[in-house]
Amino acid sequence: MPLTRLSVTGVRNLHPVTLHPAPRINLVYGANASGKTSLLEAIHLLGLARSFRTNKLQPVIQYAESQCTVFAELVSDQGETTQIGVQRSANSEFVIRINGQNVRSAAQLAETMPLQLINPDSFRLLEGAPKQRRQFLDWGVFHVEHGFLAAWQRLQKSLKQRNSLLRRGRIDSLLLAPWELELVQAANQIDAYRQSYIGRLKPVFEQVLADMLTIDGLTLSYFRGWDKEKPLADVLAQQFERDCQLGHTQAGPQRADLRVRVNNLNAVDVLSRGQQKLLVSALKIAQGYLLKQQYGPQSCVFLVDDLPSELDAHHRQALCRLLEQLDCQVFITCVEPEQLTGLWQSETPKKLFHVEHGHIAQTD
Numbered sequence: 001m002p003l004t005r006l007s008v009t010g011v012r013n014l015h016p017v018t019l020h021p022a023p024r025i026n027l028v029y030g031a032n033a034s035g036k037t038s039l040l041e042a043i044h045l046l047g048l049a050r051s052f053r054t055n056k057l058q059p060v061i062q063y064a065e066s067q068c069t070v071f072a073e074l075v076s077d078q079g080e081t082t083q084i085g086v087q088r089s090a091n092s093e094f095v096i097r098i099n100g101q102n103v104r105s106a107a108q109l110a111e112t113m114p115l116q117l118i119n120p121d122s123f124r125l126l127e128g129a130p131k132q133r134r135q136f137l138d139w140g141v142f143h144v145e146h147g148f149l150a151a152w153q154r155l156q157k158s159l160k161q162r163n164s165l166l167r168r169g170r171i172d173s174l175l176l177a178p179w180e181l182e183l184v185q186a187a188n189q190i191d192a193y194r195q196s197y198i199g200r201l202k203p204v205f206e207q208v209l210a211d212m213l214t215i216d217g218l219t220l221s222y223f224r225g226w227d228k229e230k231p232l233a234d235v236l237a238q239q240f241e242r243d244c245q246l247g248h249t250q251a252g253p254q255r256a257d258l259r260v261r262v263n264n265l266n267a268v269d270v271l272s273r274g275q276q277k278l279l280v281s282a283l284k285i286a287q288g289y290l291l292k293q294q295y296g297p298q299s300c301v302f303l304v305d306d307l308p309s310e311l312d313a314h315h316r317q318a319l320c321r322l323l324e325q326l327d328c329q330v331f332i333t334c335v336e337p338e339q340l341t342g343l344w345q346s347e348t349p350k351k352l353f354h355v356e357h358g359h360i361a362q363t364d
């Protein structure tokens with residue numbers, strides 16, 4: 001669902017503002033440090049209850065202010081309006097409201113407004129720890145498999161219990177057995193969801209990537225977190241002594257990974273920065289397409305920070321074309337508007353916003 005109204009107060013250097021974004025393409029331009037990324041950060045807070053720049057929310061609140069608030073109205077294809085708001089005070093909890101009701105879980109926000117971010121840190125998807133890639137994978141699985149969240153919560157609980165029993169000096173197998181059973185069941189369910197999702201994602205990803213560039217020898221494979229030939233129960237039994245020594249469970253979906261390789265080498269070690277940016281963008285856009293297949297157009301909001309950096313004009317255009325074809329709402333930042341204007345079909349609804357010293361004004 002696209003945002004039709006967005007109000008931001010007390011976020012970074014931004015002056016309080018209410019915007020009426022276009023349902024499709026929103027170009028946000030301005031000089032360095034004007035506040036472009038802060039605007040995307042505000043939308044990110046709204047969709048995920050957290051910043052993409054910091055784990056803490058305090059730095060997001062404007063220096064002289066005691067709280068920040070982001071509020072939006074989203075309108076579905078059928079004209080149904082949803083209101084969501086998030087507020088964070090310097091000394092209190094994060095408050096999330098959907099249609100006037102307080103909500104406790106950020107998962108509900110994520111469900112209401114699926115959000116994808118492409119920014120210079122997106123490279124971490126390739127170069128960072130497996131956790132980043134699991135998060136990427138699970139974003140998609142969470143949105144298309146309704147049983148995923150419950151299975152994930154079961155896994156977390158059983159893992160916590162097993163790990164705490166492992167750390168005790170003497171293991172009581174009667175206590176351990178039910179948690180291992182629970183762990184194995186949740187693990188198999190999560191693995192099945194992930195495998196099915198990857199099976200659908202791969203061809204879409206390959207198609208999206210092929211529309212931007214060719215990378216010979218590229219493979220995307222999924223490692224489920226334990227030996228693919230053995231049941232998890234057997235692996236847990238085999239690794240039991242080692243798990244006891246380490247005090248945690250080494251095998252399971254909590255160790256899963258997505259491996260992106262080129263001619264059997266890590267993609268990050270061989271691809272140029274521009275190729276990496278396009279590859280990560282293709283992965284995220286492919287997720288957007290899967291969401292669109294399931295829920296129809298405009299099911300996802302894309303935030304794209306600093307799109308022009310690392311990309312030549314040809315690839316910039318190819319990426320913009322894919323974002324446009326995805327038929328969802330996009331917020332893209334750049335320094336000079338000429339870098340991104342003229343790349344869109346004339347009939348695609350678009351708006352241009354200029355950010356200057358924290359003031360945002362619509363210019364087109």
Ligand SMILES: Nc1ncnc2c1ncn2[C@@H]1O[C@H](COP(=O)(O)OP(=O)(O)OP(=O)(O)O)[C@@H](O)[C@H]1O
Nearest residue numbers: 012013032033034035036037038059060061062063
């Ligand atoms: N809590 C805060 N309160 C007020 N200002 C802040 C706060 N945190 C950061 N700033 C300032 O906000 C400004 C805007 O930063 P932002 O990253 O949004 O700029 P930008 O337009 O994306 O810049 P660039 O093009 O360089 O990426 C910066 O000058 C930054 O120092």
